[in-house]
Amino acid sequence: MSTAPTAQEQFDERASGALTAVYLTPDVVAQRDKVLALLAPREGERALDIGCGPGLTTESLAQGVGTRGRVRGVDIAPAMLSIARRRCASLPQVSFELADVARLPYADASFDVALASQVYEYVEDIDGALRELARVIRPGGRALLVDTDWESAVWASHDDVRMRRVIETWNEHIPHPQLPRTLKRRMTQAGFDDVRVEVVPLLNVAYDPNTYSVGMMQMLGNFAAGRNGLTAADISTWKDDARAIGAEGDYFFSLNRFVFIGVRR
Numbered sequence: 001m002s003t004a005p006t007a008q009e010q011f012d013e014r015a016s017g018a019l020t021a022v023y024l025t026p027d028v029v030a031q032r033d034k035v036l037a038l039l040a041p042r043e044g045e046r047a048l049d050i051g052c053g054p055g056l057t058t059e060s061l062a063q064g065v066g067t068r069g070r071v072r073g074v075d076i077a078p079a080m081l082s083i084a085r086r087r088c089a090s091l092p093q094v095s096f097e098l099a100d101v102a103r104l105p106y107a108d109a110s111f112d113v114a115l116a117s118q119v120y121e122y123v124e125d126i127d128g129a130l131r132e133l134a135r136v137i138r139p140g141g142r143a144l145l146v147d148t149d150w151e152s153a154v155w156a157s158h159d160d161v162r163m164r165r166v167i168e169t170w171n172e173h174i175p176h177p178q179l180p181r182t183l184k185r186r187m188t189q190a191g192f193d194d195v196r197v198e199v200v201p202l203l204n205v206a207y208d209p210n211t212y213s214v215g216m217m218q219m220l221g222n223f224a225a226g227r228n229g230l231t232a233a234d235i236s237t238w239k240d241d242a243r244a245i246g247a248e249g250d251y252f253f254s255l256n257r258f259v260f261i262g263v264r265r
């Protein structure tokens, strides 16, 4: 068992609100659009948003399937679900359930498409959860999973050792920080064929609070402070350093999102 905090512990009201703000920055909006285009939901399809969080992907799926389709969003964190319910209140084709991805409250073959963005890395028994995902998708249906490996991060710093310590510590917030490396095989074993893998990078080349990386510094810092010898003062210096690099004109951040698309056998 990992020592990572549970999803409910991590996504309380404050953290859920903060993550929603980060996920509304223009770079993350553009990333979401690219990911949705890879899934290409069609008019009238039955779609499932797994670990839907604040409902941003749910809303996009609803636009894709239209009012002749339907979208279910499922999440284990009540604070996230309240944000998602508010966001999608005017969309009649959308409804939400509080549930664990390990036990989805749906009959076999209920969906044509499913999407899970940044979710399975939080799940201890991934293989069991992927079999559960395969169970609820009809044969020929599609599943798209997005996951990150923070080892792919390039983040300019005047102190690379401290930067690496912050990222290594951040990796401890989830049980599977390097999931993309094994996800194609795991999806295939769970019941998906023709698993395609794509990369959608996030790139920030200026210090701007309205971007993914600067927004995420707060979350990374909150988690890392007090762990692995990193003090609150270290985190504060780390943040100041990013601002200073920005003022010098050298701010640079890039991170790969890996996208896996499979077809249910």
Ligand SMILES: C[S@@+](CC[C@H](N)C(=O)[O-])C[C@H]1O[C@@H](n2cnc3c(N)ncnc32)[C@H](O)[C@@H]1O
Residues within 6 Å of the ligand: 007, 008, 011, 023, 050, 051, 052, 053, 054, 055, 056, 057, 074, 075, 076, 077, 080, 099, 100, 101, 102, 116, 117, 118, 119, 122, 123
């Ligand atoms: C990083 S957020 C991503 C939210 C959303 N998919 C998005 O991309 O906008 C991860 C979400 O997965 C949910 N989650 C984590 N483990 C879960 C589980 N076992 N069952 C259901 N939801 C889970 C969390 O509560 C959180 O809302």
